[in-house]
Amino acid sequence: MQKISQLFLIFFTILISAQGKRFFEDGEVQLKNPVEKVNLTYASDLPFVKVNINGKIYNFLFDSGAPTVISNTIYSELNLEKKHKSKVKNSQKNKQEQIFTQLPEMTVDNVIFKNIGVVVMDFNSSELGCFKIDGILGANQMAKLFWRINYSENSIETTKDLANFDLKDYETVIPFETKAQKTPTVIATILNKKIDLTFDTGFTGRLKITDSNYDPKKVKQTVETYGTNSVGAFGAGKPVSGYIFIADEMVLGNKTFQNELVMTGSSSLIGNEFFKDFIFIMDWKNNKIYMKRIKNNPPKLESFGFGYRFVDAKPLVAFVFKENGLPIHIGDSILSINTVDLDHLNEESACNYMINRVEKDYKTIEIKVKRDGKILDFKLDKSEYLK
Template identity: 40%
Template sequence: MKTRLLFTFFILLIIGCNSSKRFYNSGYVNLKNDIEEIDLNIVNDLPLCKVEIEGKTYSFLVDTGAPTVISDEIFKTLNLKESYKSSMTDSQNRKRQEKFAVIPQIKIGNLIFKDIGSAVIKFENKELKCFGFDGIVGANLLSHIFCEFNYQESKILVSKNLTAFSLERYDLILNFNPKNQKTPIINGKFLNKNLSFTFDTGFAGSIKIPNNLEYYKNKISEDKFILSNGINSISLYGTSITNKTIELKNEIYIDNLLFKDELIDTGESTLIGNEFLKNYIFLIDWKSNKIYLKSIINSDKKQVKSFGFSYLFDKGKAIVVSKIEEKKIPINLGDEIIRIDDFDFTTIKSEDYCKYYLNKVEKDKEVIDITIKRENNLLNFKLEKQTFIK
């Protein structure tokens, strides 16, 4: 059983149509052995790894939903030449013009990648900075190798030869079509509506589908969905807008395979993320455009259990930014959290922001005493975690 937050973190980056397809087909890789291992550091369901560029070690997010990215600081340190500029679109459909460059060499463990096309981005989002990564190992880099992800053991096994892996051990096969930047796109269906899913290891959630609230409410039984209001996600260029979204439990087709009783939420993008993927060992084959999945026994019940609200820090204050509607939850959007049990939020220093953003003080609690400030009034409540979807 997992307690679910009302917002998730993800990076989905789509390159503008005027980007060069050849730019993302460039580069090659050298492996010391037939099969190599990349160690992962899983932070809030996002996979990070160490990379080395010109003798300096950095932390990069491993993200199939994005191209390779380096920070503007790395671009300046390496004194790289700008190849061109193009628009980038994040998961909230925000667009920016970004510059692009070729990285002469990136070393990941014993793997050496050369002449890899990369976007150059300033990581300004304060929530993003909490994860401590300096760039993204993107789909165009990963497409040079066969990659087997194993989140439970925090590693990726890679090879230049598919024969290094025993394909008979996998239970399922998904077909995909890669975008120019090599991100896998998988066709699927939900409630007889055709969808195209981005296979996105930069998405911390499970499965995301487009917002269509009234349609879903008329098709799903009341005990299988909840309505939330507020900010429900954080992406590269900022948080989502305040909006009403639904989280639900239902069957869904991914490729032509039926997955039953999956937790699904709605938003601006259509994604398959790590909360779903961590139940599998999965191998991505960019040569044949296939993803192989091996089921891992998972005792977690797929349910939504929480206190019914989430908060972010704004100007040193913990502000409620989302809540489940139509339930008995006395917390409102915009309330300032003053205290949870013995923890005083007004004492948090700016340098400790990331600590409390990544590790919520109420995360492992079943009951909390909470004090909030609303219109200059202090209000106290005792809250129990509720199971909103079983």
């Protein structure tokens, strides 16, 4: 089910120089056994793994849409040497200059990575800090092995030899190309257009295409939206108009998928709302992704018609469906939902409600907002759109 009450999380892509491309080729990996099982925690539509660096355990996001990243804290604790600086661009087109360095060793269960090129960044900015992430195990690191991922069983397996994974029942085969940091890009046909989608395990949503690829003449059902519907590594993008629609067909690899739910935005991505119905294998040697369906949950869009983000521990409406009669406006400060006080939160409780939304299990909510100094009360029903 597509959830429009919280924002979708996307991490970042990078503008790479020739020097940077070589940087992400560095490193080596050692396995104790032919196939190694790796701890995985799939929570809040994101995959996390525990890694050991210099005898200390850290929480890393397993993110194919980004390179490997470490926090400023790890960089300082290990007293690592700066290799160079380069501009980094996140999914919302925000840019910052970041340090690039090399991590001498990282252990993930029984998998030992050495001399991996990494980017250094602050993980305490915006909503990102709520997930207490210390780093990202990214595509340049993943590319050194074959990976089999099953979110349903909190399972990752990895090997140096693809023959250790039986591909017999993997009915969907998707070729991909890679960006400089090894991020896989797949080609999908949506609305009769071939669109490059980043295969992104750091994206909590389903399918997203850039505004330029949207053609209203080819869409039977759509919901028009306005605001900010996703957050990247350096914060949220600017409020913009957008659309959520049903694509009658999506061709991906050797398969055609019917009635796919797609949203528009600043990036083209395929993410965890899609992946979680499959076991999938990522193969950088042959540049292919193999997928075996384990669930059949047709996508549907249920929403109260708005989304919100927390700014300085205050929930603010950041995204709305542009429909007649919706009383919630962009910029409304949410004081309470179903008597839960959201106006006097500390940082910890704001993070709790950011991740565990008050309204997620309700069909009807009573919401109190503040707008232009006035306090307003509304009762809202959750609706299913694009039926």
